[in-house]
Amino acid sequence: DVKVTQSSRYLVKRTGEKVFLECVQDMDHENMFWYRQDPGLGLRLIYFSYDVKMKEKGDIPEGYSVSREKKERFSLILESASTNQTSMYLCASTTLGSSYNSPLHFGNGTRLTVT
Amino acid sequence: QQQVKQSPQSLIVQKGGISIINCAYENTAFDYFPWYQQFPGKGPALLIAIRPDVSEKKEGRFTISFNKSAKQFSLHIMDSQPGDSATYFCAATQMNSGYSTLTFGKGTMLLVSP
Numbered sequence: 362d363v364k365v366t367q368s369s370r371y372l373v374k375r376t377g378e379k380v381f382l383e384c385v386q387d388m389d390h391e392n393m394f395w396y397r398q399d400p401g402l403g404l405r406l407i408y409f410s411y412d413v414k415m416k417e418k419g420d421i422p423e424g425y426s427v428s429r430e431k432k433e434r435f436s437l438i439l440e441s442a443s444t445n446q447t448s449m450y451l452c453a454s455t456t457l458g459s460s461y462n463s464p465l466h467f468g469n470g471t472r473l474t475v476t
Numbered sequence: 477q478q479q480v481k482q483s484p485q486s487l488i489v490q491k492g493g494i495s496i497i498n499c500a501y502e503n504t505a506f507d508y509f510p511w512y513q514q515f516p517g518k519g520p521a522l523l524i525a526i527r528p529d530v531s532e533k534k535e536g537r538f539t540i541s542f543n544k545s546a547k548q549f550s551l552h553i554m555d556s557q558p559g560d561s562a563t564y565f566c567a568a569t570q571m572n573s574g575y576s577t578l579t580f581g582k583g584t585m586l587l588v589s590p
Contacts, residue, residue, distance in 0.1 A: 365519070401485070403565060403582035404520070451519050464510065465578070467519030 364388070365468035367452050373474045380439040382471050384452030391456060393435035394465070395419075395427065398449040407450075410435055442475045449473075480568050482581025489588050495553040497584045499566035502547065506568040511540065511551050512580075514563045523564070524551070556588045 368383035386393065394409040406419030408427040416427050424446060428436045435454075439446055452468040481500045489495045499509075510525035526533045526540040526549065533540045539552040553560055563585050569578040 401582060403482075404580040406578075453519070464522035464525070465512075465520075467521065469517065469519050 365452055365454055365466050367450075367468040367471045369471050370469070371472050371474075373476065374439075374442050375476055376443060378439075378442050378475075380442045380473065380475075382437040382439075382450050382452075382473070384435045384437070384468055385433050386435075386452075386454040386466070387433065388454065388456075388466070389432065390454035390466075391432070392454060393429065394453040394455075395425075395435065395437045396451040396453065396467075397421065398451055398470070404451065407437065439473075442473075444475050447473060447475045480566060480579045480581045482566050482584060484584060485582070486585040487587070489553075489556045489586065491556065491558060491588055491590055493556050493588075495551075495556045495560065495586055495588070497551045497564055497566070497586070498548065499550065499568075499581050500546075500548045501568050501579075503568070503570075504547070505570050508569050508571045509540070509542065509549050510567050510578075511538075512565045512567065514565065514583075516562075520563075520565060553586075556586075558588045558590050561586055561588050 365386045374380050395407040396404045398404050405421050407425050410416050410429045413432050426438045450471045453465045455465050456463045483498050511523045512520035513523040514520040524535050524538050526542050528544050531542050537554045542549045563583050565583050566581040567578050
């Protein structure tokens, strides 16, 4: 079974802090994604990566950056956390080419609260 | 980003009943329509998916109905059980562009009462 592990289940940070959310997958997947989940807004793509050291902006990249130094690890960085970034963050991965038989595999999420 | 509109936002169904969640899309280039199921405290997981060359796909108690001309698709859960209580997301994308363009609906919280 594919396992996508997010390092923290809950995080509480102060406004202005630099925040790192870590994600590791164990299936040698090329593609990794960061989503944000908010009630009534569904899942929105922040950033994704198709390869090591490669990154692409999703739909809501403002205020975020990412790092992918190793294939299995994809980090989401909040350069200066703000209260409107309080949310559930979900990491996902899938194989190269994204075929019909290769779904997105999600981690269990990190619930971030910025005070 | 093209939208996928999902309704209802929440749904309460009695045990044994049929749960129906509807989605509509705009982009006729979409060629893959998955449904994801999310239990509290967990990440979403693929439940069932359909391609537009078929009108229906059934897996156990879960069925996707697809109406290409109306640009609508729906999830039917037959004989709904309390264990089906979860949030359901429909989604759509063009597979040749990969999951980077996967657009999710806003989700439906389903509660199946005992």
